[in-house]
Amino acid sequence: MDVWAPLSDAHRAWMIELNRELQAQGVAIRDGTGSALLPAHLWEVGSHDWERVARAAHRRQARWAGLWLDDLGNGQLRAHAALMKHGGLLVLRTHLEPPDLSLPSQAHAFPAADRIERHAADLYGVTFKGHPDPRRWTRHQAWPPDTFPLRKAFSAAGDPAPATPPDADYPFLASPSPEVYEIPVGPVHAGIIEPGHFRFLAVGETMLNLEERLGYVHKGIEKIAEGRDPESVARLAGRVSGDSTVAHAWAACMAMEQALGKVIPLRAFRLRGILTERERIANHLGDIGAICNDVGFPFANYQFSRLREQWLRDNAAWFGHRLLMDLVVPGGVAHDLAETDAGAMRDHIAALRRELDELRPILDANHSLQDRLVGAGHLSFEAARDLGCLGYVGRASGFDTDLRRERPYAPYDEVTVPAVLRTEGDVAARLNVRYDEINASLAVIEQLLDRLHPGPVLADLAPPGRATEGIGLIEGWRGEVMSYVRLDATGRVARFYPRDPSVFNWPALEQLIHGNIVPDFPLCNKSVNGSYSGHDL
């Protein structure tokens, strides 16, 4: 069996119409269907048409799903942009050759493209013409403006300066008048969380504007992936964002398995599904408690922390790792689930369900808690759609994206994933979506356990013998995780790009704080819970 069923007409209808419209406008499209980029549909377009295609796709209400460049080593750069609608993925590709390393920006059509284009500009030295915000983004002061770390000419070890100069001159949006004051927060925060800087403009307690400055956890993941073998890149992918280790490792493995044309054993698919859902549940449990804790309701925090801890201990007992790291490996999974453990898992699922059903009325009936959650941090459907918000952030605002339902991949093609969707768009909705998703995931795990027939869990991956590429798409707990891997002829990774859903959810935070007061920001932030590490790469 295949990971992906062939693209159905429903998935493809918008692409066909888009193609027709663009051809009528005289845009040359070379259709690369049949490439290894399955499930994507690949179009090669001229760089001058880059923005026009995006605008047309925007009119057809496609969602912008990512951008990555690739240095082919012969002086040529290759750019890819991903567009998504109804689970149908369209990848645009264009080539850039010196001296003209520039592309028309797609950020006017899709605001979601803003930061990723700036990220690509900082790391590749490509100019995005007409970009609404030409400031640097991922580059702080760790490397000079005229060097580009992701070019092949840049050494993988880097060229570390003896001391990184302070990053003091970033031009934040300044206060327009003395009455509006600026509140700088971070990058180092009081809790044990990742670093990121927030700049507020506020009048009294009311927030007028929030500007995020991320990039403090830039680890150069894209660069250090180069030259590694698939096993090593899967381990690296598992560290793109620690709380999404299963999702990222799976996405990377899927990309590499697709590139190598290898289908893994059925049992491995189902185990990967179980691992992903277990990761989703653990994170949602933690988040629900943390959201309540941020409004001074520690009861919920301790209860949900307890549930999460029990869940993680089960992970350790059954899979050998609390956070399920390094279990998804190219070719399958590294740790099989024992028959007795599968039985225990069913019992523990029933126990968790009982506890959740007991806790939910307590949260729902607590007026002081609901008073803080309901109405806080409202994100409209339009904003969620325009920013392409993924996962629970989009689904709490009525913007429904869930690969497991839209475009089921193995093993989700053989189970029913209950739909979880809310339209209120506030913190309470994001909490309730998490709550319902826990229950949905428990049901999915049970279905997968039913189908967990004995069999091998690991297949060998042979080197390709030729250069190849692949895409991985996974519905992680934060939303859709995308991974692009290009392998050279020896089977070494030449390009690895993991796209965390956080890159589309961080901008939503800047929008949903409008009309809220400064002391409610931590609550809004926790309800979104973007990954700094996954964003900064």
Added chain:
Amino acid sequence: MNWLTSIVETALFILLAPLFAGWVKWVKCLLQNRRPPPLVQPYRDLAKLFRKRPMIADTASWIFEAAPFVVFVTAVFAAGIVPFAIAHLPTAKVADLIVLVGFFALGRFFLTLAGLDLGTAFGGMGSSREMMIASLAEPAMLMAVFTLAMSAATTNLSQAIDWVLQTGLVLRPSFVFALAGLMLVGIAETGRIPVDNPATHLELTMVHEAMVLEYSGRYLALIEWANQIKLMLYGVLIANIFLPWGIAESLTPRDLALGFASIIGKLAVLGIALPISETLFAKMRVFRYQEFLGFAYLLSLLGMLSHVILEVN
């Protein structure tokens, strides 16, 4: 002799304050299904902080260094005014409830100045919120105090307690209202949930903690200790004004033992009630403070009105 007792009693008050804070924390932990730290943990924390040299920002003025002392000394003086286990002590006679409110205000004034002193964003935010709370809490507190003063015809605490003891256990609507009002004020003034969350690490949501964010070492110890004294002060005020029975009226060993036992018992009960309410309620939105403290004011005002309408003559 009396003065000496007074000083000893005040010293005891100050030394017991961290224990009360530890008790509140201990009960709260149990309510949250956690293993509590030992009751003496606040003492250990203070001892640790007193051993540490404070870091002081370059932008600090003398206010920053003076504020912890002012805050601590006003808290100690306030503790001296309030009868703890013994009524009729000279310290209680030289000052009255208005002075007590004044001591609180003086300490707060310096703390808010210190919050502003360094020019950090969080300190300024904390100070501004603290002043907003104070401007709403102080009228409510004074109103509760006046209700008591009108009933007892004095603003002196010792005499007011005497009056309550003499008139015996009578259910006075005015006292019930004033008690409720004073409890709400106490929660606001001591920075407890639902007004402020003493356990949070989120700077943007803080009130009291935001003002003292830049303090460290022994300065922080003084402020923390003063805060613990303040928490116990409100407990003692509520216990001794509204339910003074048991307080020692003479210095005989029997009276003293009874006095200490009763106040410790009352504080223990209050120290259970506070964490129960803190466990049941989430922290409220900053702009709900007016409603909360407006309600406290209303309760105190009702107390006074019911005194005028129902209890005069």
